[in-house]
Amino acid sequence: MAKKDSRVVDVTAQADALGAGVGGMTAGFAVTLRNMVRSLPGRNSVTIQYPEQRKPYSRRFRGVHVLTLRPDGRLKCVACYLCATACPAECISIEAAESPDPAVEKVARRYEIDLARCIFCGFCVDACPEEALAMTREYDLTTRGRLTELRYGIEELTQRPQIADYGAGYRPHMQYPLVESYLPTNLPPPAAASSPEAPAP
Amino acid sequence: MAVITIDGHPLEVEPNLVIMQASDRAGIEIPRFCYHPDLRPEGSCRMCLVRVKGFARLTPACATPVADGMVVSTAHHDEEVAQATRGVLEFLLVNHPLDCPICDQSGECSLQDYYMHSDYGLHRSDVEPEEKVRKRKGINLGPIYMDSERCVMCSRCVRFSNEVSGAGELQFVSRGNHVEIMAFEDRALQDPYAGNLADLCPVGALTSRDFRFKRRVWFLDHADSICPGCSTGCNVRIDHAAGHIERLVPRRNPAVNHSWMCDEGRFSYKRPESLPRLTTPRLRIHGALRRASWDEAMAVVQRELASRPPRGASAVVASPMASNESLWVLGQLARALSSSPHLEYRCLADPSPDIREDALLRRRDKHLNSTGAGWLGLGTAAGLEALALAADRHELARAVILHGAPRVGPNEPIRRELLSRIVRGTPFVVVMSDVAEDWGDAAHVVLPVAAWAEEEGTYTNGAGTVQHGACALNPPGEARAALAVLTELWAALGGPRYGGPADVFQRGLMQCAAFEGLDYGTLASRAATAYPPEGRMPYGQEGFAGR
Structure with a gap:
């Protein structure tokens, strides 16, 4: 099949109508001015005042991970390494250890996700057989370095009060709302957690 | 037929x-x-x-x-x-705990593989966990960790214990759904071959405590090698990841070790990590050993070895841990140094009498390649003792010592003392060693070389079988393969140039009568195949047909 000719817009007639010189320039500025007025804040603006204002993201948004906990506060993770196996960026490193609790065999002594390396594909969440790993809608990670600052360990991945602000993202059983167990048990109450510049959800 | x-x-x-x-x-x-x-x-x-x-x-x-x-x-x-x-x-799966995510066998488990098989796989399990028969879990049997719930009652471990190692420490107890493997009072297994039980077990019922939770098996890289623990030369597979050996497992070779290896050999990979390794060449400058570059160190060695000393003999001490190729080049180097060099590789008092041996696999000689060193004429009946005496009488002018730390057995105090005497009594000594030992501090040049598993080569076991060992790891720091250092030295003294172990074997080693007719490529590829089984068949006349 032959390639379809692209549409040709002939603007010669319009240019002639406006005439040479100031006429054409005025018409152009008129377009600019019209769009500027249209996009003034408070109207149909596409510009938002980040970070004071934020856009709502999808419930399936794949942001910073969170390690979920059992009701007694222990990690759900059993250190099976399936997340590390599935990870295409090889950013998950785990160290397994014998559990002190005889009812549990294997626990993660160290669990690290290098978020500087992570591509946020969510394969780790899919791979997890224990629903120990979920993702939040937290996306704006800023640090002063890229080597170790974004290497989040068990501490950083469980203590994430930011979830209250950003909301839960991609996780197993998306049909359920954010269940309590996905949140750390020692999460501060929502009122304290939301700072003055907290964005609208 | x-x-x-x-x-x-x-x-x-x-x-x-x-x-x-x-x-x-x-x-x-x-x-x-x-x-x-x-x-x-x-x-x-x-x-x-x-x-x-x-x-x-x-x-x-x-x-x-x-x-x-x-x-x-x-x-x-x-x-x-x-x-x-x-x-x-x-x-089998009715009572199986299905805890594959935390089971160490997962990834090399027959039950997993068969469950997923395209022709006869089950692909489903309709039994609710509440109905399962619970059994004892987490039993510590010394080198083995036992989980009865995962057991499929194949009795491989019981038969191994009775037929092969003769320890007879495991038995079935109870009946029907409740049948379990049990060791008497759950005592730690005393069997020196108990590590094989983890390899034997087709499921995760018996797993290695040493390897427990270290690494999921699919992250491991493999290299086929020969166990460095004794002169049996059991065929092993080195499982390594991230530059560390994680475990050794036996490869099947009916002519040497069947499917087994002893625990001493199995855990021999741990010893080098506890020894201080040499990582940079060191050169004696103004009376003290200092760090030097390879070029500086090799230039000094070549200059000293190329000059003819006015009096005194040249001595070469070989290591029974080195490969046939290294030993052959070392022998040629010795002959280039002197028409009648002193060559030694063993001390007569070695091995010490307390070393365990048995009729199955463990041998008294805890060195990998003593036979190869003997075949290549690197020793006399006098032993290192005679060489140390000569050094005491200041009869030696220069010495080249190739040393590899043994992986198993005692720390060889006698050998160290003899080497120390040789180093102290000789005007110029080059030490090529993988580990830093105090006797080496009196040498003039110390060159770091690769240890076992860091260098490819062939080894001759006590029965005279020449076997190939592949390279698994990189040597630490600036250490180089012993063969590369030796060929470079020999080339500097007028010898031919060689490309690597295969080249040395094909062009050099095969000139020796003992290695005639062998082929490096065949040895290397034989190491990589365990099937089809050859040699003694377990169902031979004494087995199935005799019953």
Whole structure:
């Protein structure tokens, strides 16, 4: 099949109508001015005042991970390494250890996700057989370095009060709302957690 | 010879085989738990059911001798056989805990593999966990960790303990659904071959405590090598990841070690990590050993070795841990140094008498390649003791010492003392060693070389079998392969240039009568294949046919 000719817009007639010189320039500025007025804040603006204002993201948004906990506060993770196996960026490193609790065999002594390396594909969440790993809608990670600052360990991945602000993202059983167990048990109450510049959800 | 047909393939096999062995030789896979090529048949797991034309019902392939004209169909092509296999799998999985995510066997588990198999896999499990029979978990049996819930009652471990190692420490207790493997009072196993139980076990019931939770098996890289623990030269596979050896497991070689290795050898990989390694060349400058570059150190060695000393003899001390190739080049180097060099590799008092040995695999000589060093003429009956005496009398002008730390056994105080005397009594000494030991501090040049598993080469075991070991790791720091250092030195003294171990073997070593007719490529590829089994068959005259 032959390639379809692209549409040709002939603007010669319009240019002639406006005439040479100031006429054409005025018409152009008129377009600019019209769009500027249209996009003034408070109207149909596409510009938002980040970070004071934020856009709502999808419930399936794949942001910073969170390690979920059992009701007694222990990690759900059993250190099976399936997340590390599935990870295409090889950013998950785990160290397994014998559990002190005889009812549990294997626990993660160290669990690290290098978020500087992570591509946020969510394969780790899919791979997890224990629903120990979920993702939040937290996306704006800023640090002063890229080597170790974004290497989040068990501490950083469980203590994430930011979830209250950003909301839960991609996780197993998306049909359920954010269940309590996905949140750390020692999460501060929502009122304290939301700072003055907290964005609208 | 009997002619049988398996899945339409006609095979000509010896009449004392069972169907399982015949199909293994033909490369037709029959699922099995209890069958093991180096154990006597048991016929207890019923996974290997096949249909034989004319038999009233399905029959286990591991316990049915072949007969001329037999027509066999397996689960791959016979739906009734596949259905029976599926049924066996379902029974095994009824009480299985399905804890694959935390099971160390996962990734090399027969139960997992068969469950997922395209022809006879089960792909489902309808049993609710509440109905399962619970058994004892987490039992510490010394080198082995036992989980009875994962057991499929194949009895491989019981048979190994009774037939091979003779320890007889494991037994079945209870009946039916409640049957369990048990060691007396759950005491730690005393068997020096107990580590094999973890390899034998087709599921995660018996796993290694040493390897426990270290690494998921699919992250491991493999290199086929030879155990450095003694002169048996058991064929092993080095499983390593991220520059560290994680475990050694035996490779099947019916001519040397069958499917087994001893625990001393199995855990020998740990010792080098506890020894201080040499990482940079060191050179004696103004009376003290200082760091130097390889170029500086090699220039000094070449200058000193190329000059003819006015008096005194040249001595070369070889290591029975080095490869045949390194030892051969070292011997040539010695002959280039002097027409009558002193060559030694052993001390007569070595090995010390307390070293354990037995009739199965463990040998008194805890060195990998003593036989190769002997074949290559690197020793005399006088031993290192005579060389140390000569050094005491200041009869030596220069010495080249190639040293490799033994992996197993005592710390060799006698050998160290002799080496120390040689180093102190000789005006110029080059030490090539993998580990830093105090006797080396009196040398003039110390060169760091690769240890076992960091260098490719061939080794000759105590029975005279030449075997190939591959390279698994990089040497630490600036250390280089001993063979590369030796060939460079020899080339500087007027010898030919060689490309690597294969080149040295083909162009050099094969000139020796002992290595005539061997081929490096064949040795290297033989190391990589465990099947088809050759040599002694476990179902030979003394096995199946005799019963």
